[in-house]
Amino acid sequence: LTGLMEQLATGEAQITAVEREMNELAARRRRLETQNDETTAERKAIEEQGLSSDALETAEADLIDAEKKLKVARGTLDTAEAEREKADAEHNKTRDVRSQADESLSRLRAEAGALEDLLATEAEALDADWVPMIDAIDVTGGYETALGAALGDDLDAPFDERAPRHWQIMGFPVGDPGLPAGAHPISEYVGKAGPLTRRLAQIGLVSDAETGERLARELRAGQRLVDRSGNLWRWDGYVSRNDARSSASARLRQRNRLTELTGRIATAETGFKKIEAQHSTMREAANAAGDAARAARAALDAADDAAANARRIHTGLAREFAARVARHENLSETLSRIVADITEVEALEKDALKRQTAIGDLDGLRVNTDTLRSELNEARAASIAAQGEHDQFTRESEERHRRITALASEETSWQARYNGAGERISELEARDAQARDELKALAARPTEIKAQRQKLMDRLTASEARRNEAADAVALADEYLSQAERTMRDAESKLSNVREDKVRTESAVAQAKQTRETVIERITERLECKPKEVLALAEIAEGKSVPDLESSERRLERLLRERDNMGPVNLRAEKESEELVDKIDSIQTEREDLVSAIDRLRRGIASLNREARQRLLVSFQEVDKHFQDLFVRLFGGGRAHLKLTDAEDPLEAGLEIYASPPGKKLQALSLLSGGEQALTATALLFAVFLTNPAPICVLDEVDAPLDDANVDRFCNLLEHIAQSGTTRFLIVTHHRMTMARMDRLYGVTMPERGVSQLVSVDLRGAEEIRAIA
Structure with a gap:
C-alpha cells in the first residue's frame, strides 16, 4: 500500500505537472495567437494606409515650389518697388516743371490783367461814349514815344462825327508840302491810321536829336519832326524834349505790351497744356506703379502664406510617415517574437504529450485523487491567470517606457520651438x-x-497786395503827371500864340529865354540846386571839359528807359525770395523724410500683418478643433465649426459660429435656443482656453441658463480639463449640482445683520473621511 500510494502519488504528481504545463502552454498559445491576430491586423491596416513616401515627396516638391514662388514674388516686389520709386521721382520732376510753368503763366496773366485794368481805368477817364483814336490805331513797338510826342492829347479824340471833338478824313490835297530830306513819315509805323493819315504824313521821323535840330529849320507850316526818344520839333519853332512825358505814349506802350503779353500767354498756355498732359501721364504711371507694387506685395503675402502652409503640411506628413514606419517596424518585430513563442509552445506541448504517454494508465488512481486534482486545477488556473497578468503588466511596462522615450523627444522638440517663438515674439x-x-x-x-x-x-x-497798392500809386502818379503836362502844354500853346503876333526877330530871343528858363526850371525841379551849382553836383572840377551833350542825353535816355521797364521796385523782393527758397527747400527735405518714414512704416506694418495672419490662422484652426471636440462632448453628439466671414483678410474678417445639436440641421448660433447658445458659447470659451491655458480660470455663473442634464455635462467637462492640466478653476455658482461636484466650497453667510462671515468646506477631504469610516 505504501508503494502504491507512493506510485500513485508519483504518477499523480507527474500527471498533474504535465497537465498543468499543457494547460499553461494552451493558454499561452491562445494569448499568442490573439496577439498575433491583433498585431497582423494592425500591421495590415498600416500597410493599407501606405508606407510609401510618395505623399511626403510630393509635399516636399510642393514646399520647394512654394519657396521658389516666394523668392520670385520677393524679386517681383523689389522690382515693382524700384519702378514705383522711379515713377514717383519722374512724377515729382514733372510736377515741379508744371509748378514753374504755372507760376510763369500766372505772372504773365497778372501783368496782363494789371495792364487791362489800367487801360480800362484810363478809358473810363475819357468820354465813354466814343472810342478814342489811341485805342483804334496799331503802332510798331519802339515808336510809341515818338507818336505820343507828335500827337499828344489829339489821340484822345474819336473818329466819330457825332462827338463834339473828333477826327475826320480830309484826303491828300496836291499842295501839301513834303518832309525835309533825311526824315521819313511816321505813318510807316502806324497801322489803321484812318483819319490820322494826312496828319501822320506831315510828321517826320529822324534818327537822332542832332538831325532833328538840323532839319527843324526846313519845316513847312504844319509839319513836325520827332525821334524815337520823344524829342519834338515843330514848324513854328516849338521844341519839346523827351523829358516831358506824354500819357499817350505811355498808353501806347501799355497797349503794345498787352498785345505782346497776349501772344506770350497763348504760347505759355499751349506749353502748359503739354506739360499738364505729361504730368498727367507721369501721375498715371506713378499710380500704375503703385498699384503694381501693391499687387506684388499681395502676391508676396499669398506666396508666403502658401509656403508656410506647404511647410506645415510637409512637417505633418514627415512626422506621420516617421511614426507609421516606426510602428510598422515594432509590429514586425512583435510578430517575429510571437511566431517564435508559438513555435516554442508547440515544441513544449509535444514534449509534455510524450511524458504524459510515458506515465501510463492511472484511471484507478485518479478515482481516488479527484478531489485533490480539482483543488490542484483551481490552483493551477489561478497560477495561469497570475502569469497572464504578469505578462500583461510586463508588456504594458515596456509600452510605457517606449511612450516615455517618445514623449521626452517631443518635449525637447517643443521646448526648442517654444524658445524660438519667445525670441521671435520679443523681436x-x-x-x-x-x-x-x-x-x-x-x-x-x-x-x-x-x-x-x-x-x-x-x-x-x-x-501781392502791397505790389498792387504800389502799382495803383504809380498809375495815380502817371495820371497826375499827365494832367500837369496837359496844363503845361496848354500854357505853352497860349504863349506860342502870343509870340506869333510878335516880330520874328524877337522870336529867337524869346525862344532862347524860354529855353534858358526851362533848363533852369528842370535843374531846380530835378536837381534841387542852382545852375551855378550843377558842376559841383556833377563832381566836375572847374576848367575841365563838360561831357558831350549827345552822349549824356543818350545815357540819360537809356537809364530812363531801364527805370521805366523795371516798373515799381520791391526793395525786399530778393530777401523775401531767398527766405521763401530756404523754406521751400526745408519743406521739401521734410517731405522726403516723411515719405521715407511712411514707406518704412508701411513695410513694418505689412510684416507685422503677415506674421499676425499666420499666427491667427494657426490659432484659429486649433481653437476650431478644440471647439468641435468640446461641442460633441457637451451635447453628446452633433457637430459644429467656426468660420471666418466677410473679408479675404483674416485680420479684418468676422467670426460666424455654425452648430448642429443632435437631431437638428446645421445653422448659425443666433438661430439656436437659449440653452443651446449657452452650451455652444461654453464650448467656444473652453476651446479658446485650451488653446492658451492659464494657471487660474474664474467662471462667473456660467451654468445659470443650463438645465440639470447640461449642468452635469458641464461639470464632467470641467473635471476632465482640470485633471488633464494644471489649471485651477474658481467657479461662482448657485446651482446645487455644480457645488456638489467641486473639491472645495466657499460661502458667505450673515449670521447677524451687517456682519458677514466666510465659510469653507473641503468636500474632497470629507469624502475621504467618509470612505475611511
Missing part, C-alpha cells in the same frame, strides 16, 4: 514699439507743414 514686440514710436513722432508733421504753408501763403498774399 516683434520691439519692432512694434519702434514702429509706434516712429508713428507718434511723425503724426504731428503734416499739421506743422500745413501751418508753415499757410503762413507762406498769407505772406505771399500780403506781398
Whole structure:
C-alpha cells in the first residue's frame, strides 16, 4: 500500500505537472495567437494606409515650389518697388516743371490783367461814349514815344462825327508840302491810321536829336519832326524834349505790351497744356506703379502664406510617415517574437504529450485523487491567470517606457520651438514699439507743414497786395503827371500864340529865354540846386571839359528807359525770395523724410500683418478643433465649426459660429435656443482656453441658463480639463449640482445683520473621511 500510494502519488504528481504545463502552454498559445491576430491586423491596416513616401515627396516638391514662388514674388516686389520709386521721382520732376510753368503763366496773366485794368481805368477817364483814336490805331513797338510826342492829347479824340471833338478824313490835297530830306513819315509805323493819315504824313521821323535840330529849320507850316526818344520839333519853332512825358505814349506802350503779353500767354498756355498732359501721364504711371507694387506685395503675402502652409503640411506628413514606419517596424518585430513563442509552445506541448504517454494508465488512481486534482486545477488556473497578468503588466511596462522615450523627444522638440517663438515674439514686440514710436513722432508733421504753408501763403498774399497798392500809386502818379503836362502844354500853346503876333526877330530871343528858363526850371525841379551849382553836383572840377551833350542825353535816355521797364521796385523782393527758397527747400527735405518714414512704416506694418495672419490662422484652426471636440462632448453628439466671414483678410474678417445639436440641421448660433447658445458659447470659451491655458480660470455663473442634464455635462467637462492640466478653476455658482461636484466650497453667510462671515468646506477631504469610516 505504501508503494502504491507512493506510485500513485508519483504518477499523480507527474500527471498533474504535465497537465498543468499543457494547460499553461494552451493558454499561452491562445494569448499568442490573439496577439498575433491583433498585431497582423494592425500591421495590415498600416500597410493599407501606405508606407510609401510618395505623399511626403510630393509635399516636399510642393514646399520647394512654394519657396521658389516666394523668392520670385520677393524679386517681383523689389522690382515693382524700384519702378514705383522711379515713377514717383519722374512724377515729382514733372510736377515741379508744371509748378514753374504755372507760376510763369500766372505772372504773365497778372501783368496782363494789371495792364487791362489800367487801360480800362484810363478809358473810363475819357468820354465813354466814343472810342478814342489811341485805342483804334496799331503802332510798331519802339515808336510809341515818338507818336505820343507828335500827337499828344489829339489821340484822345474819336473818329466819330457825332462827338463834339473828333477826327475826320480830309484826303491828300496836291499842295501839301513834303518832309525835309533825311526824315521819313511816321505813318510807316502806324497801322489803321484812318483819319490820322494826312496828319501822320506831315510828321517826320529822324534818327537822332542832332538831325532833328538840323532839319527843324526846313519845316513847312504844319509839319513836325520827332525821334524815337520823344524829342519834338515843330514848324513854328516849338521844341519839346523827351523829358516831358506824354500819357499817350505811355498808353501806347501799355497797349503794345498787352498785345505782346497776349501772344506770350497763348504760347505759355499751349506749353502748359503739354506739360499738364505729361504730368498727367507721369501721375498715371506713378499710380500704375503703385498699384503694381501693391499687387506684388499681395502676391508676396499669398506666396508666403502658401509656403508656410506647404511647410506645415510637409512637417505633418514627415512626422506621420516617421511614426507609421516606426510602428510598422515594432509590429514586425512583435510578430517575429510571437511566431517564435508559438513555435516554442508547440515544441513544449509535444514534449509534455510524450511524458504524459510515458506515465501510463492511472484511471484507478485518479478515482481516488479527484478531489485533490480539482483543488490542484483551481490552483493551477489561478497560477495561469497570475502569469497572464504578469505578462500583461510586463508588456504594458515596456509600452510605457517606449511612450516615455517618445514623449521626452517631443518635449525637447517643443521646448526648442517654444524658445524660438519667445525670441521671435520679443523681436516683434520691439519692432512694434519702434514702429509706434516712429508713428507718434511723425503724426504731428503734416499739421506743422500745413501751418508753415499757410503762413507762406498769407505772406505771399500780403506781398501781392502791397505790389498792387504800389502799382495803383504809380498809375495815380502817371495820371497826375499827365494832367500837369496837359496844363503845361496848354500854357505853352497860349504863349506860342502870343509870340506869333510878335516880330520874328524877337522870336529867337524869346525862344532862347524860354529855353534858358526851362533848363533852369528842370535843374531846380530835378536837381534841387542852382545852375551855378550843377558842376559841383556833377563832381566836375572847374576848367575841365563838360561831357558831350549827345552822349549824356543818350545815357540819360537809356537809364530812363531801364527805370521805366523795371516798373515799381520791391526793395525786399530778393530777401523775401531767398527766405521763401530756404523754406521751400526745408519743406521739401521734410517731405522726403516723411515719405521715407511712411514707406518704412508701411513695410513694418505689412510684416507685422503677415506674421499676425499666420499666427491667427494657426490659432484659429486649433481653437476650431478644440471647439468641435468640446461641442460633441457637451451635447453628446452633433457637430459644429467656426468660420471666418466677410473679408479675404483674416485680420479684418468676422467670426460666424455654425452648430448642429443632435437631431437638428446645421445653422448659425443666433438661430439656436437659449440653452443651446449657452452650451455652444461654453464650448467656444473652453476651446479658446485650451488653446492658451492659464494657471487660474474664474467662471462667473456660467451654468445659470443650463438645465440639470447640461449642468452635469458641464461639470464632467470641467473635471476632465482640470485633471488633464494644471489649471485651477474658481467657479461662482448657485446651482446645487455644480457645488456638489467641486473639491472645495466657499460661502458667505450673515449670521447677524451687517456682519458677514466666510465659510469653507473641503468636500474632497470629507469624502475621504467618509470612505475611511
